[in-house]
Amino acid sequence: MTIDTVAVATDFSSRADRAIDRGKQLRQSAGAKLRFIHATSLPEDDPADEGALTTKMRLVTGLDNKEDGVEFVFPAGSPPAAIANACARDDVSMLVIGPARYNTLGDFFLGTAVDYVLRNMTKPVLVAKMRANAPYRxxxxxxxxxxxxxxxxxxxxxxxxxxxxxxxxxxxxxxxxxxxxxxxxxxxxxxxxxxxxxxxxxxxxxxxxxxxxxxxxxxxxxxxxxxxxxxxxxxxxxxxxxxxxxxxxxxxxxxxxxxxxxxxxxxxxxxxxxxxxx
The missing domain is CATH 3.40.50.620 (HUPs)
Incomplete structure (x- = not known):
């Protein structure tokens, strides 16, 4: 299995920065395409302001969705389900997410976004905790x-x-x-x-x-x-x-x-x- 398209989930907070940076590093080292995902939490019949979201995504990623191999996706609905669904396409090699909610034992057992994604993703999920200074040696x-x-x-x-x-x-x-x-x-x-x-x-x-x-x-x-x-x-x-x-x-x-x-x-x-x- 080669790395062709990497999906990266972000909630626009600083805790997602390491997932974004690892995705960009995989683009550089493996030539991967990037699909950045931000779930809007809005009902599916309530359209998001995609112009504003695109501007914000460009700011947090430092990339432009007009570039070759860069895509921004803003699915509606519950974020965990929306992220998993946005990765359901066959071309996604893996999902990269930040550690986000792995803070306390109680939080984990209550069922977090990370837990839901791990249960519902058939593709590998990379939980990025470290700075992406280099490819994995x-x-x-x-x-x-x-x-x-x-x-x-x-x-x-x-x-x-x-x-x-x-x-x-x-x-x-x-x-x-x-x-x-x-x-x-x-x-x-x-x-x-x-x-x-x-x-x-x-x-x-x-x-x-x-x-x-x-x-x-x-x-x-x-x-x-x-x-x-x-x-x-x-x-x-x-x-x-x-x-x-x-x-x-x-x-x-x-x-x-x-x-x-x-x-x-x-x-x-x-x-x-x-x-x-x-």
């Missing part, structure tokens, strides 16, 4: 060895062909408080290492450049595994699948993914993996 991808995580990693490898890829897996000893013998941890780690070796071979078979990917096993939780991977390059792109293969699942996206979006201070690409798990 490194990808840090988490895996639970599921079909879904393999799909997410392969998708990212194809979208960002020049980025090095490092894959991490978090492991722990079940019922650790009762498991005092060191051999139990050794057995669990050995099993995880065998699973990682098989996983790496499988994804390399499907996408040749992943034969050069590196990997690591971290005895901790998923967030700490990603954080350790980010020590290689704090400006790296984190890649996760929208759903894991096990554990509690929220109605929206997998609980591990939602935890990472709140906890990790890095740009994060969420790849929809629901179809991959069928």
């Amino acid at each position: 490194q990808i840090i991808a988490g895996t639970d060895f599921s079909i879904g995580s393999a799909h997410a990693i392969i998708t990212a490898a194809r979208m960002f062909p020049d980025a090095a890829i490092h894959i991490v897996h978090a492991w722990h000893v079940p019922f650790q408080a009762w498991q005092q013998d060191s051999y139990v941890a050794d057995e669990v780690e050995g099993g995880a290492r065998a699973d990682m070796d098989r996983f790496m071979a499988q994804i390399a078979e499907r996408e040749g450049r992943l034969a050069d990917a590196t990997s690591d096993l971290i005895r901790n939780n998923a967030s700490e595994a990603i954080r350790k991977g980010l020590q290689l390059d704090p400006s790296a792109l984190v890649v996760v699948g929208s759903h894991g293969s096990s554990g509690f699942r929220q109605a929206a996206i997998g609980s591990v993914t939602s935890d990472l979006l709140r906890a990790i201070d890095a740009d994060t690409l969420v790849v929809n993996t629901r179809d991959a798990e069928v």
